[in-house]
Amino acid sequence: MLKRYIVIFIIMTFLILIFPGFNSLTFAEKPYESAKSAILIEKDSGRILYSKNIDEKLPMASTTKIMTALIAIEKGDLDEIVTIKSDWINVEGSSIYLKSNEKIKLKDLVYGLILRSGNDAATAIACHIAGSVDNFSALMNKRAKEIGALNTNFTNPHGLHSDNHYTTAYDLALISQEALKNEVFREISKSADYMAERDLNSHFYNKNKTLWEYDGGDGVKIGYTQTSGRCLVSSATRNDMQLIAVVLNDNNWFEDCYNLFDHGFDNYKRIQILRKDNYIKDITINNGKIDRLPVVINKDLYYPLKKDELKDVKISITTPTKLTAPLKKGDLIGKINITLKDEIIYEGTMKLTKNIDEKTVKDKFVNLINDIF
Structure with a gap:
């Protein structure tokens, strides 16, 4: 009987050392x-x-x-x-x-x-x-x-x-x-x-x-x-x-x-995947009071991950290259898609936080003078 317990102990120790996930898996299944x-x-x-x-x-x-x-x-x-x-x-x-x-x-x-x-x-x-x-x-x-x-x-x-x-x-x-x-x-x-x-x-x-x-x-x-x-x-x-x-x-x-x-x-550890105000890119604004719009992340995002999962997180951000004024606060300017091993864990949008007015005749005249000189 003692030999049997010794053999079981050796096998369990071997599995835990060789397969690090073995211990957590058995722990996850037994107590519940x-x-x-x-x-x-x-x-x-x-x-x-x-x-x-x-x-x-x-x-x-x-x-x-x-x-x-x-x-x-x-x-x-x-x-x-x-x-x-x-x-x-x-x-x-x-x-x-x-x-x-x-x-x-x-x-x-x-x-x-x-x-x-x-x-x-x-x-x-x-x-x-x-x-x-x-x-x-x-x-x-x-x-x-x-x-x-x-x-x-x-x-x-x-x-x-x-x-x-x-x-x-x-x-x-x-x-x-x-x-x-x-x-x-x-x-x-x-x-x-x-x-x-x-x-x-x-x-x-x-x-x-x-x-x-x-x-x-x-x-x-x-x-x-x-x-x-x-x-x-x-x-x-x-x-x-x-x-x-x-x-x-x-x-x-x-x-x-x-x-x-x-x-x-x-x-699991709570990992920051998105950081608010991180710069992504500029979008060209046609006929707007501003020529370029900097796109930034609009929220922090944290997600619980296992130690070996971070490498499997993929972030996809899509935005247009150009937009035409006028644009209103709340208009969609981008989408965020985050996956973990091909499973979607977050889908979000980026929206304008303020209006972008179109150029007036005066604005266009000032721009023309600036281009000449």
Whole structure:
């Protein structure tokens, strides 16, 4: 038996030394077996760094509240006072213990929603914003389609089980990516605790252990029902790269997310591919008040890459050689296409940032005199 273990150890050591990618591949596959569905993406680019059954429709429990919070922030006034109605309270499951006729800020409800996962807070938010749970669910579904989460359907704002309430790991990653673009949501999501302006049950502690257990952990939401199992959306940031991990129906939810993060941070680095204001070329302007237009990159672009992938990135920039005035601000003057191993990772445009007027008779006369002398 001892000889057998020694042989296995020697073989594993040999494979790791001879094939450097072997260790990361086995690491990438093993830790996530307990998740029914899992995904890891980089927040800014949306690049998928790991995936498992990412398009399978599954219940998502209280990770639903990521969308609830986003809509509350986008459509509500967080300083507005909400008067709690009797049919908004006593909701099954997690609670912030709202009372009938209690007056509370919408901001406090959203903190209670994300940190304490209050189902009563979710119901109050929905009814305050849209008048009813059904109306709010329609807003949630509309926003999901706008984000591109096409395999998601919401029937409530809290995530308690309903047969027609589901998402996918991929869609939930997209929704979380959109939510984390919002500064207010980011601040709420990364808060370890919060003190609400109310007399009782005012101190909310975040249930998301990622914030203090994982180096760089900064959000976003946990969820659990008997039907959905343990669901977790986590985010973490290191070296200016923020990753989003999603696991659905996973008994090893936190540890699997941490392993996903380790895989991402160990194997990928955020690389700048485009630099804003970098000069590309001049375009000749016919009949314009200026003769030449310098074309420059109009944005910074970063993308997560493995160590050996940079050589496979190809940048193609197409611009006309001549344009004729008048030209208006917003007119297209170029296209950018970036590929990684022939896969398109970015398509963008360059547009005029100001008007270019055509020459007047006076301009043409002055130019003629200048040419003569």
